[in-house]
Amino acid sequence: MLAFLPMILMFAIIYLLLIRPQMRKQKHQQTMLGALRKGDQVLTRGGIYGRIEAFKGKDNSQVLLDIGKGNKITVARAYIVGPASETVEAPKG
Incomplete structure (x- = not known):
């Protein structure tokens, strides 16, 4: 179980630094396009x-x-x- 801890931690960091901001940006873009x-x-x-x-x-x-x-x-x-x-x-x- 301890061997998987670094991988889980790296995935969490990648999610917080890369995936989540991209999802926010995409949601903002879709909202803006819908409001035109x-x-x-x-x-x-x-x-x-x-x-x-x-x-x-x-x-x-x-x-x-x-x-x-x-x-x-x-x-x-x-x-x-x-x-x-x-x-x-x-x-x-």
Whole structure:
């Protein structure tokens, strides 16, 4: 039984340092994606700022973004990093 104690202790440390924070981060990301609404300013993983025009696709898994000057793109909802207000300020122009 004492031989397993170091392995159990290492697993507990790995869980507390690696797995648990990742699960929290993933839960926060899912909550943020679920709270997105039409008109929100967002930032994509590709570094593109845009305003949500509409949700498309099965289960609203795609987002139509207005990226300025009438240009619109469709991105996967999972590729939205977060609201532009929580990230680096969007460049003007």
